Amino acid sequence: MTKTEAREVTLTLPSACELAMTRAFSAPALVLFEVWTKPEHVRKWYGVRSTTVTVCEIELRVGGAWRWVVTTPNGMEIAFSGEFLEIDPPHRLQRTERFEAVPGADSVVTLTFDEKDGQTMLTTHMLFPNRQQRDLCLKSGMEPGVKECYDNIDSILAAL
Amino acid sequence: MKRSVDPLSMILAALADPTRRAIVEKLSTGEATVNTLAEPLQMSLPGVSKHLKVLQKAGLVVQGRDAQRRPCRLNARRVREVAVWAERFRKNWEESFERLDEYLAEITKKEISK
Numbered sequence: 001m002t003k004t005e006a007r008e009v010t011l012t013l014p015s016a017c018e019l020a021m022t023r024a025f026s027a028p029a030l031v032l033f034e035v036w037t038k039p040e041h042v043r044k045w046y047g048v049r050s051t052t053v054t055v056c057e058i059e060l061r062v063g064g065a066w067r068w069v070v071t072t073p074n075g076m077e078i079a080f081s082g083e084f085l086e087i088d089p090p091h092r093l094q095r096t097e098r099f100e101a102v103p104g105a106d107s108v109v110t111l112t113f114d115e116k117d118g119q120t121m122l123t124t125h126m127l128f129p130n131r132q133q134r135d136l137c138l139k140s141g142m143e144p145g146v147k148e149c150y151d152n153i154d155s156i157l158a159a160l
Numbered sequence: 161m162k163r164s165v166d167p168l169s170m171i172l173a174a175l176a177d178p179t180r181r182a183i184v185e186k187l188s189t190g191e192a193t194v195n196t197l198a199e200p201l202q203m204s205l206p207g208v209s210k211h212l213k214v215l216q217k218a219g220l221v222v223q224g225r226d227a228q229r230r231p232c233r234l235n236a237r238r239v240r241e242v243a244v245w246a247e248r249f250r251k252n253w254e255e256s257f258e259r260l261d262e263y264l265a266e267i268t269k270k271e272i273s274k
Contacts, residue, residue, distance in 0.1 A: 009254045035263065139249075
């Protein structure tokens with residue numbers, strides 16, 4: 001894989017309660033771990049381009065709380081929060097994640113950073129209490145996306 | 161509807177492959193034979209058939225019974241059912257991760273120029 005090549009996010013559903021994504025980055029694991037765990041970094045990249053990170057609190061210790069809020073152009077706030085379960089830089093980061101708009105849909109999110117030849121493969125694994133919650137999470141990604149109407153599937157549906 | 165295998169997983173697995181996404185896109189313009197599908201993809205017929213089988217298993221594509229042509233078409237309802245929001249979720253993360261790429265390039269450059 002060359003550095004300029006577009007990198008795809010691979011989404012898989014290992015079981016009815018799980019969701020996993022993998023993506024390669026041209027950065028050492030330590031740098032990638034940092035940009036995930038320091039607010040000044042997270043604010044620069046988290047969320048789709050049309051949104052802005054308006055709140056980013058990270059208390060990086062086991063049991064510490066985190067809360068990230070992104071705001072859409074029409075002022076809608078999308079808030080996520082939870083607490084850290086495991087912090088093992090630069091290999092693993094585990095935290096609970098709550099999509100505040102859907103109470104009771106808490107998931108356990110495990111980030112794994114695998115560095116090889118200067119590239120880091122990031123795996124985001126999400127475990128939900130049940131399938132309904134997982135599917136709700138997938139659906140929740142819809143909202144900001146509605147404004148970004150260049151989706152492949154959209155054109156497929158439009159042509160049907 | 162109860163199923164033993166998570167249908168969404170099968171659909172996502174089927175759509176994870178760029179060739180299969182190309183087939184789905186082509187079929188979105190109307191039904192097509194295996195021959196017509198193979199041509200722009202520059203693939204052998206068995207190769208395309210293998211991909212079609214995965215798409216059929218996921219319920220995304222159905223193949224007609226006309227013995228001569230056996231045209232393939234999209235199972236529109238199935239696609240609509242789940243693929244939309246799953247793909248959107250993936251795309252949203254893809255966009256966020258592209259921003260992350262750009263940001264990483266930016267901070268790495270700063271580090272070097274120090």
